[in-house]
Amino acid sequence: MERIEGTKKWDATAYWKEQDFQTSARHHWIFTHQLGYLLHPKIAVGSNPLKIADVACGNAYVSLTSSSISSKYSPHGSAWILDLARQHPQHEYVGLDITPAHFPAAGNLPPNIRLHVLDAFAELPSEHVGAFDIVSIRTIYSAVIDNNVEPLLSNLLKMLKPGGYLQWAENDASTLTARAPEGTGMDAMTSVASIQKFFSRHQGKMDPEWLHNLRPTLERHGCEVLADDTVKPFPELSRAWSDNLLMVWIGLPARLPEQAIPLPHVPGLPASLSRQSLGDLVMQSAAEASQGAWAAMDQRVVVARKTG
Numbered sequence: 001m002e003r004i005e006g007t008k009k010w011d012a013t014a015y016w017k018e019q020d021f022q023t024s025a026r027h028h029w030i031f032t033h034q035l036g037y038l039l040h041p042k043i044a045v046g047s048n049p050l051k052i053a054d055v056a057c058g059n060a061y062v063s064l065t066s067s068s069i070s071s072k073y074s075p076h077g078s079a080w081i082l083d084l085a086r087q088h089p090q091h092e093y094v095g096l097d098i099t100p101a102h103f104p105a106a107g108n109l110p111p112n113i114r115l116h117v118l119d120a121f122a123e124l125p126s127e128h129v130g131a132f133d134i135v136s137i138r139t140i141y142s143a144v145i146d147n148n149v150e151p152l153l154s155n156l157l158k159m160l161k162p163g164g165y166l167q168w169a170e171n172d173a174s175t176l177t178a179r180a181p182e183g184t185g186m187d188a189m190t191s192v193a194s195i196q197k198f199f200s201r202h203q204g205k206m207d208p209e210w211l212h213n214l215r216p217t218l219e220r221h222g223c224e225v226l227a228d229d230t231v232k233p234f235p236e237l238s239r240a241w242s243d244n245l246l247m248v249w250i251g252l253p254a255r256l257p258e259q260a261i262p263l264p265h266v267p268g269l270p271a272s273l274s275r276q277s278l279g280d281l282v283m284q285s286a287a288e289a290s291q292g293a294w295a296a297m298d299q300r301v302v303v304a305r306k307t308g
Contacts, residue, residue: 007102016104022237025120026240026243026244026247027139027244027298028058028079028080028219029240030237030240030244031046031138031139031171031196031299032080032242033234033237034231034234034237034299035169035231035235035299035301038083038084038087039084039134039136039167040167040226040227040229040301040303042226042227042303043134043164043165043226043303045088045091045134047090047127048086048090049090049091049092049130050091050092050133051091051092051093051094051132051133051134051135052081052084052091052093052132052133052134052135052136053093053094053095053096053131053132053134053139053159054080054081054093054094054095054096054136055096055097055118055120055135055140055156055159056096056097056120056135056137056138056139056140056143057080057081057095057096057115058097058099058102063303068293069202075257075288080136080138081093081095081113082110082113085112085113087298089110089112091112092112093112093113093114094113094114094115094116094119094132095113095115095116096115096116096120096128097115097118097150098117098118098119098120099117100115100204103115106122107269112248118154119142119232120137120155120156120259121143121152122151122157124155124158124159128158128159129158129159130158130159130160130161130162131142131159131161132159132160132161133160133161133165133301134164134165134166134167135156135160135164135165135166135167136166136167136168136169137156137166137167137168137169138168138169138170139169139170139171139299140152140170140175141170141171141173141206141208141211142200142206143174144206144207144210145205145206145209146176146205146207147207147209147210148210149210149214149217153217153218153221154221156168157223157306160306161306162306162307162308163305163307163308164305164306165226165303165304165305165306166218166223166276166302166303166304166305166306167301167302167303168214168301168302168303168304169299169300169301169302170299170300170301171297171298171299171300172208172211172212172230172297172299173200173206173208174197174208174211174212174297175198175199175297175298175299176193176196176197176295176296176297177295177296178190178192178193178293178294178295179293179294179295179296180288180291180292180293180294181292184288184291184292184293185288185291185293186280186288186293187284187288188267188282188284188285188287188288189242189284189285189288189289189293189294189295190277191268191269191270191281192249192252192281192282192285192295193295194266194267194268194269195252195269195270195273195278195281196249196252196267198263198266198269201217208224210273211300214228214300214302215228215302217253218302218304222306222307222308223304223305223306223307224304224305224307225302225303225304226303226304226305227301227302228300228301228302228303229300229301230275230298230299230300231298231299231300231301232298233296233297233298237296238292238294238296239289239294241294241295241296242285242289242293242294242295242296245288246282246285246286246289249282249285252277252278252282253275253276253278253279253282256273256274256275256278257274257275258274258275258276259274260272260273260274260277261273261274265278272278294297
């Protein structure tokens, strides 16, 4: 399906540059609160010094706030580096991201943590080839276009030493669903969730097939898959989930023209959409959230070991 005329072309790099600290903080906290770990239990860390990479690392600050929220859980992402470094200070950590827009100054980081710019889909710099014992990547879904995960996956595996571990964690956006207690309205939230999934799939060209097939894809690359876990959204985090998504949804109307555009006849979609009508739906969704409606998606974690 062609991009709908009048809408802005999807730019994953620009999107992630726009994300602020608060949005990232909520996202990291929800993700790791549900998982309950920094490294999957199938990954053997041990006491010997390791070199660990966090790809798509973000801003490195989230753990400073999240640790005050709950000492039991620590966030992932570049925040994941900070918390893991506290637990295992003997290791060397490298955070990699396509943009330095959210990096703190190098002088503000612990001596065993370094942050660098890396386009994980482009040719891998030689200094990263075969350099890491563990590579972690999370929530890169929106950057995988046309189901083409191979350039990214190839680079992640090249980064690993033989016997190294890859931990890949994602929000499965194809499972985004609105839900509510019996008797609570969620019509607007259901509509916005359907709109987001439609535009992600057809405008942003984000196909979930690569994620659903990540296990066999890794096996075809000669990896031993140690875990392939799906975590359903926790109802007790319903308001956190909705607040996080609402902050994303608030930015959606600006991507539409003021004049209404017709939409395809797809179940769950309105007949047409404009900047104003989508803004109204988002505000109505916020009202529904205050009454207990919420939207969320599954989380997927795949852990693999590079053989050889």
